[in-house]
Amino acid sequence: xxxxxxxxxxxxxxxxxxxxxxxxxxxxxxxxxxxxxxxxxxxxxxxxxxxxxxxxxxxxxxxxxxxxxxxxxxxxxxxxxxxxxxxxxxxxxxxxxxxxxxxxxxxxxxxxxxxxxxxxxxxxxxxxxxxxxxxxxxxxxxxxxxxxxxxxxx
Amino acid sequence: xxxxxxxxxxxxxxxxxxxxxxxxxxxxxxxxxxxxxxxxxxxxxxxxxxxxxxxxxxxxxxxxxxxxxxxxxxxxxxxxxxxxxxxxxxxxxxxxxxxxxxxxxx
Numbered sequence: 001x002x003x004x005x006x007x008x009x010x011x012x013x014x015x016x017x018x019x020x021x022x023x024x025x026x027x028x029x030x031x032x033x034x035x036x037x038x039x040x041x042x043x044x045x046x047x048x049x050x051x052x053x054x055x056x057x058x059x060x061x062x063x064x065x066x067x068x069x070x071x072x073x074x075x076x077x078x079x080x081x082x083x084x085x086x087x088x089x090x091x092x093x094x095x096x097x098x099x100x101x102x103x104x105x106x107x108x109x110x111x112x113x114x115x116x117x118x119x120x121x122x123x124x125x126x127x128x129x130x131x132x133x134x135x136x137x138x139x140x141x142x143x144x145x146x147x148x149x150x151x152x153x154x
Numbered sequence: 155x156x157x158x159x160x161x162x163x164x165x166x167x168x169x170x171x172x173x174x175x176x177x178x179x180x181x182x183x184x185x186x187x188x189x190x191x192x193x194x195x196x197x198x199x200x201x202x203x204x205x206x207x208x209x210x211x212x213x214x215x216x217x218x219x220x221x222x223x224x225x226x227x228x229x230x231x232x233x234x235x236x237x238x239x240x241x242x243x244x245x246x247x248x249x250x251x252x253x254x255x256x257x258x259x260x
Contacts, residue, residue, distance in 0.1 A: 021208050021211065021212055023175075023179055023182065023212040023215075023216070024208075024211060024212055024215060026175055027172060027175065027212075027215050027216065030171055030172055030175070034171055078204070078207055078208075106211075107207065107210055107211030107214065108207075128211045128214055128215055129214065129215070130214040130215075130217070130219050130222065131169070131214075131215075131217045131219075132168075132169040132171060132172050132215065132216065132217060133169055135215055136171075
């Protein structure tokens, strides 16, 4: 059993945030640092290509100990170079990585983006909220929810 | 509109956990507004779309819902090809920032 479901349990997994907006990165890091139940590591990639490098341990992410395979990916859609949906389709069509849950975190209200995210294999689609407090609520709910999940053995 | 009314403050409560991030955040939005103004002149719709979309999301996360709503309008207008209407939104955005008084929540 690799999940401790007691009240004191903490979510201690590697989360990869794929986000190009510096302000959103700062606030997300702040929220995860502040979250009671998050004891894992939050990594950041600033576009889809960098996220692929991270997952494949290429270029600046060669060291597997420093840059482990993420247990969950938190993905924005509007990204430079390779956008979020293109990145999602690439990893979901790769048997080595298609079991990593991908949660979309976007300010897009476009129904097409939502539909395409799920059709391409997203586990969830979260809208960016309108206050830090609401964002904290989402991060705490995110950690509570994934704490209850079982993950593939590595 | 009198000048007095024009300068009525817009008070926004800021979470103490992000207080230190706010001054730089606001400065960057001022730069965004100027950059979008230039982009309207240059008819650079792609830049306007990307910048407005980012502003919409970030301003929401930081609690500046009024500015987020203006950015949403800009995003919708550029998608509809209504570039000539965007300078009015940019004036609203500048006015919002001029009147903005962030207050840290107790």
